[in-house]
Amino acid sequence: MARRSSIGDPEALRSSLVELLTDFEGHLKHSDLREQVRELIPANHLLRDLGSSLLRDETAKAARERILRYLLKYVGVVIEGEELMVIGGISEYARRIRELRVEHGWKIITGYTVKDMKADDENGVAEELDPMKPDDYMLLTDKQDRDAAYRWNVAKTIRNEKELSVRDKILKYFRKNVGKEVSGEELRYVAKDKSEWARRTRELRTEYGWPIATQNTGRPDLPVSMYVLLEDRQAPEHDRVIKDAVRREVYMRDKHTCRDCGWNHGLWNPSDARHLEAHHVQHHADGGENTVENLVTLCNICHDVRHRKGENG
Structure with a gap:
């Protein structure tokens, strides 16, 4: 069974570590390889204990709790993964982070997910995410998502449906969670x-007309790397070819x-679940282009009213 780090006085642990490493000079000169390692x-135990003790919180005894306290600060x-390894006092910190995200509902994004978002040129990766490396992490909000465990169980079921394409799996998952914040993770x-x-995910919005909003496409209140399917219906075909960059500039x-x-979304409430859409001043079918100059921002209610009146779409 792996040894658990223990909490102690950081200064006392530091002193013990220095003393041990000082004595190690003799082993470098006179001991064989195995004795040096042993x-x-x-020293390795002391170093882990020292890292685990830096929070100076006796109540945070488990590695997962220490990692969470650190992220909340x-x-x-x-945050680099090695920081979490130090504060957690364990090498398996990535598993603890997954537990925090999946079982406990903390919105933690990884550098691997950001890398995927960057690879798609039209995904608006926020400035604060841009420097993230694969083994980096970020806690997006200090608010815990109580529904996360249920959603991850739904995700697991859809993930294992072999007959569905990646796009169809993503769409099915969104439709199971209409109006809820879904993370890139x-x-x-x-x-x-x-x-x-x-x-x-972008194709579902820009080519198939599903109203999936992000911080850069209609929901500036959303944390970075979070998505919401605003309504369980597709947009008309002429609205499906607007590029994200254009839509963002219009908004x-x-x-x-x-x-x-x-x-605007500052007036949003669950009983009036409106969202924003881009409306063509000159109808797309009549030669209207998908340009900032030919688009205006409307809520979906007003957009529908204009279409019922026979105005351009």
């Missing part, structure tokens, strides 16, 4: 860790507010 085992900050898992998940120009009724 003499370093207590640096919400929205890129969940989508990557549903896709069986295939890097194409980010591209397929930003209009301050993420409906040009007809003044609605």
